[in-house]
Amino acid sequence: MHNTHQAIDLPSLRKQKILLLLERDGKVTASELVEHFAVSQDTIRRDLGELAAAGLLQRVHGGALPRPKDTGKDFFTRVGETNEVKRHLARVAAGRAEDGQIVLFDSGSTTLQIAQCLPHALHLTVITPSPMIAIALADHPHVKIILAGGQLNPATLSTGGHEAVRLIQSVKADLLFTGVCALHPQVGITSLHFGEVAVKQALLDSASHVIAVTTSDKLGAVEPFVVAPCSRIHTLITEWDAPDVQAYEQLGLQVQRV
Structure with a gap:
């Protein structure tokens, strides 16, 4: 059988x-x-x-x-738009992971890039709602992968629902890597997909240190569904010429421009 x-x-x-x-x-x-x-x-x-x-x-x-680009910002469209700037941000972020840590990975094209940049020698336990990230790390010999189950959202290729949230809530992780849809100093972290909100909130609650990685065009942007205030992020890694980062620093974020 x-x-x-x-x-x-x-x-x-x-x-x-x-x-x-x-x-x-x-x-x-x-x-x-x-x-x-x-x-x-x-x-x-x-x-x-x-x-x-x-x-x-x-x-x-x-x-x-x-596939040819379309107007929808689904997972594969976003990955298709990945450029050298995103890859550079991902490499810098991957360097923040340390041997022996428990690391949460949010779903998304940016966090997939971070996972792909992790050194093969690193010993980690990774928990993620993203099957793509789990597969990307499957050939890392010292990475233990726990995939948060639940219903798969075809647009984001991430799991959601009570099963995913419960598993993530049971974790006390050292680090969370998240790529944000939009980050506004007053409105906070927002998402295009309502179904992602509960999982993203659980991820933020379960990590001692939160690293958000985003290109400068996501700063100051707002999507329909509010996830959390900006202050839930500890470190923001963005482009070296990103504008108005002082607004985020005033909220207590450590901003690393690279």
């Missing part, structure tokens, strides 16, 4: 890893995927076809590209 269960799970896991490779490299070829996963051309062709049918990538001759 165990083998049957494993056979059911593997195609889904493989497709998620294909999407991670696509996000990292900007393109994938069928021949590289065949070699990477040690499966047949037919299997990879079927995987790419199913991912294309779901709107998660664009099939091209011999492989696949990220």
Whole structure:
């Protein structure tokens, strides 16, 4: 029975890893995927076809590209917009993680980048509502991963609901990495998705130190659903030329411009 269960799970896991490779490299070829996963051309062709049918990538001759940009700010659109500035912020943030810590990772394209920048030698316990972050860290030999379960939001590729909140509330973590949708000195941390609010609040409550990582365009912005005041963040890592950071420093945030 165990083998049957494993056979059911593997195609889904493989497709998620294909999407991670696509996000990292900007393109994938069928021949590289065949070699990477040690499966047949037919299997990879079927995987790419199913991912294309779901709107998660664009099939091209011999492989696949990220799907064409649309107006929605879903997970894959945001990851597709990742640039060198975001990667630099992520590398700086990843350097704040220390050996032996319990670390919470919020979902999102920025936090996925941070996870991908963690050194392989680091010993951590990671708790996250993001299956993509869990998969990104699966090849880190010294990282123990706990995935907060619950209903998956297709727009954010994160779990939500009572199950996810309860698990996160049971954790006393050293560190939380969060990428904010919007951060306004008066309004606070806000989100585009109502379903994310309870999970984000639980993450903030469960961490001794909160590091928010964001590009400067998110500063001063407001989304519809309020998560928490800015003062819940301890360290804000943003671009070196970000404007008006004094407003956040006056609220007690340590602002690191890089």
